[in-house]
Amino acid sequence: MKVSMTVNGKAASADVEPRTLLVEYLRDHLELTGTHVGCDTGQCGACTVHLDGRAVKACSVLAGQAEGAEVTTIEGLANGSEELHPMQAAFREYHGLQCGFCTPGMVMAAVDLVKTHPGASDETIREQLEGNICRCTGYENIVRAVKAGAASMGGQ
Amino acid sequence: MKAARFDYIRPRTVQEVLDHLAEHGDEAKVIAGGQSLVPTMNVRLAAPAVLIDINHVEELSGIEADKGTLRIGALTRHAEIAASETVAAHAPLLSMAAPWIAHEAIRNRGTFGGSLATADPASEWPACATVLDATIHLVSARGTRQVAAGDFFQGVYETAIEPDELLTHVEIPAIGEGYRAGFSEFARRKGDYASVGVAVQGRVGASGAIGRLLKRGEGRLHDLRIAFFGVAARPMLATAAAAALEEQPLDESTLKAAQEALPTDFTPMEDLYMSSAAKAHLARVLLGRVMTTLYHGEGR
Numbered sequence: 001m002k003v004s005m006t007v008n009g010k011a012a013s014a015d016v017e018p019r020t021l022l023v024e025y026l027r028d029h030l031e032l033t034g035t036h037v038g039c040d041t042g043q044c045g046a047c048t049v050h051l052d053g054r055a056v057k058a059c060s061v062l063a064g065q066a067e068g069a070e071v072t073t074i075e076g077l078a079n080g081s082e083e084l085h086p087m088q089a090a091f092r093e094y095h096g097l098q099c100g101f102c103t104p105g106m107v108m109a110a111v112d113l114v115k116t117h118p119g120a121s122d123e124t125i126r127e128q129l130e131g132n133i134c135r136c137t138g139y140e141n142i143v144r145a146v147k148a149g150a151a152s153m154g155g156q
Numbered sequence: 157m158k159a160a161r162f163d164y165i166r167p168r169t170v171q172e173v174l175d176h177l178a179e180h181g182d183e184a185k186v187i188a189g190g191q192s193l194v195p196t197m198n199v200r201l202a203a204p205a206v207l208i209d210i211n212h213v214e215e216l217s218g219i220e221a222d223k224g225t226l227r228i229g230a231l232t233r234h235a236e237i238a239a240s241e242t243v244a245a246h247a248p249l250l251s252m253a254a255p256w257i258a259h260e261a262i263r264n265r266g267t268f269g270g271s272l273a274t275a276d277p278a279s280e281w282p283a284c285a286t287v288l289d290a291t292i293h294l295v296s297a298r299g300t301r302q303v304a305a306g307d308f309f310q311g312v313y314e315t316a317i318e319p320d321e322l323l324t325h326v327e328i329p330a331i332g333e334g335y336r337a338g339f340s341e342f343a344r345r346k347g348d349y350a351s352v353g354v355a356v357q358g359r360v361g362a363s364g365a366i367g368r369l370l371k372r373g374e375g376r377l378h379d380l381r382i383a384f385f386g387v388a389a390r391p392m393l394a395t396a397a398a399a400a401l402e403e404q405p406l407d408e409s410t411l412k413a414a415q416e417a418l419p420t421d422f423t424p425m426e427d428l429y430m431s432s433a434a435k436a437h438l439a440r441v442l443l444g445r446v447m448t449t450l451y452h453g454e455g456r
Contacts, residue, residue, distance in 0.1 A: 001164060018164035018207065019157055021194070040158070041195045042262060054235070054264040060194045061265065064164050065187075065211055109261060116239075116260075130347045131259020 005066045007032070008076025022066050023047045023058035026073055034074040034104050038133070045132030048105035048112075049073050055112035057131070074104035077111065087111050087149035096145030098136035106132050110146045114153050122147065159197035163206045170215060170295065173208055173322050178297040180206045182319035187211075188231055188270035191262050216269070216324060221246045226328040230269020235260070237268060246330040247288060249337035249357055253280045256339070259347045269323045272308070275315045275390070278349035278427075280341070282309050283385035286393060287355045290328045296321040309390035334359045335379075338450035340442050341386070344429060350386040351430050352438040354446050357381050358398075360453075377401045377451070382443070387424035387435055396420035397443060406451040414447070415440040 003020075004013035007030060014029045026032045026049070038046030040059050047058040050072040077085040084092065087107050097103045106129070113120060113128040120128065125146050126139070134142060167173045177184060185204035187193050188211065196202040210216055216231035219240050226246040228237065237243050238254035257263055257271075257280050271281040272292065285292070285305035292303045294317060303316045310316060317323060331337065341353030358380035380398040383391045396417040404410040424435035 017157060018162055019159040019197075021158070021198075024157065040198060042191060042258075045259070045261060048261050051265075055261040056265045057261050059198075060191055060262070062164070062187075062190065062194065062207075062209075064166065065190065065209060067166065067212075112264075113260065127255075127346075128260050131261050 001064060003063050003067055005069050005071055007071045008073060009080070016063050018062070018064055020063040021059055022049070022051075022056075022061040022063050022071070025063035025066075026058060026071070032073050032075050036101055036104055038101070038105075043131075043133070044102070044105075045109060045129075046102050046105040048108040048132065050108060050112065053115075055109050072108075074107060077107065085111070086152040087114070087146070090149030090152060091142075091145045094141050094145035094148055096137065096142040097134075102132060102134045102136075106134065106142060110149060111153075113146070114150045118150070120147075120150060125150075158199075159194075160200055160203040162197075162204055164209065165206060166209045166212055168212050168214075170213060170322065170324065173210055173213060174295065174297045174320070176206070176208050177320045177322060180208075184208055184319075186273070186322060188273075189233065189266035190270075191258070191266035192270070192274045192276065210322075219243060221330065224330045226330055227325055228268050228328070229325045230267060230273075230323045232268045234258075234263035234266050234268065234271070238263060247328050247337075248331060249284050249288060249339060249355055250281075250328075252337060252339040253284050253355060256280055256341055256350070256353070268326065272326065273315060273317060273323050275309050275311075275313050276349065277312050277389050277391075278351075278353070278386040280339075280350070280353065280355075280385070283353060283355045283383040283391040284339075285326065285328075286383045286391040287357050287381045288328045289381070290326050292316075292323060293325050293327065294318075294321045295324050306393070311389045314389075331357065332359070334361060336360060336450050336453070338446040340446045340449075342438050342442060351427070352384065352386045352424070352435050352442060354439070354442045355383050355385070356446050356450055358401075358450070360451065374405070376403050376405050378403060384422065384439055384442075386427075387422050387439060389425070392422045394418060394421040394443075401447070406447055411444055411447060415443055418443065 036046040038044035042060040184206040218229045220227045244251040290305040338356040341350040359378040360375040382394040397414040400414040400417045426432045
């Protein structure tokens with residue numbers, strides 16, 4: 001079947017099997033390998049992308065279900081410029097990662113939470129990131145990074 | 157590629173969905189948010205031959221309140237319910253329960269109707285629908301019918317929905333004057349399915365002179381409906397525990413009586429992680445917690 005959607009601001013379409021997951025479409029067809037696959041069962045959040053502006057787990061959405069939608073991946077976050085998105089910059093500044101595997105999903109979830117919870121407390125940030133698992137950092141620096149990233153995003 | 161092959165259909169109207177369901181019957185599966193179905197298909201515990209995607213059927217979405225009834229469309233996302241002021245005003249129990257469902261990214265995608273139709277025994281919405289005496293609206297090419305939540309949930313992943321039927325919306329009586337709601341659950345990790353959870357709604361009425369202003373922590377409990385989930389194949393109404401609290405103020409002895417009545421209502425089924433005895437203990441603790449919060453006026 002043919003699927004057409006807007007990915008990181010550009011029109012994208014391909015012929016795929018109906019059973020193709022959104023994350024497989026992004027990685028295997030569009031070669032956007034910044035979106036990672038961790039658990040494959042909707043628990044770890046490594047594959048988090050934005051579907052029509054809201055965070056979703058791309059391992060639990062079929063590519064066909066994103067027909068006509070706007071999809072943003074970690075590659076599209078910085079809006080094409082050389083500079084990092086403020087949330088990415090904050091993750092670097094506050095060392096919110098170690099191995100980096102969870103980071104794309106963590107950043108995408110963090111950008112969504114700034115939208116829905118402007119001025120979020122540490123506690124709210126921790127609650128909102130429950131669906132993103134990190135095996136390295138112990139989360140302390142991730143929470144610091146998200147707080148700083150939220151501040152530099154200006155609640156956008 | 158993880159799931160088994162299937163044909164994918166993307167109808168735009170309820171009528172088209174019904175035509176496809178009539179044609180394919182139990183070979184077909186309706187997919188809404190897919191937050192349970194897609195992972196289940198990925199591990200091939202489900203392998204429908206035909207997948208009918210209802211995400212583009214706009215008439216299935218939305219929250220409305222009219223004449224004391226709250227109407228929630230099947231395709232309404234958990235996150236929309238969590239953020240809805242209409243829901244908070246008419247069915248605060250749902251607003252309290254929503255943050256307990258999975259994680260934000262799943263709440264953005266998963267749907268109210270999908271959760272009810274999936275009927276996972278450890279999920280939040282079926283217990284809430286049971287407490288609120290919700291009416292579930294089903295439609296097929298044969299016509300429409302309405303099923304009370306108490307009759308709708310029949311077993312583990314089993315409901316009253318026939319293979320050719322679609323859950324379109326749910327109607328919930330708006331919360332009455334003087335009523336309060338409460339919700340709590342225990343999961344090994346926040347966002348996981350509950351080990352045990354409880355949903356409550358009831359009225360706190362004045363016990364002294366008529367017209368006396370009711371303070372927090374005063375009054376008597378009336379018309380309590382208490383449902384536990386994660387303890388049986390479907391949500392369990394704790395009628396014996398509710399009876400122990402009826403027309404009583406919430407003090408230590410009435411709460412103890414209610415907790416001691418729980419074994420009359422159910423013996424919890426064990427799961428992979430927790431024994432029946434541990435769940436029974438959690439049910440007592442959660443009942444105490446949720447009733448204390450409700451009684452002291454923070455429950456709404």
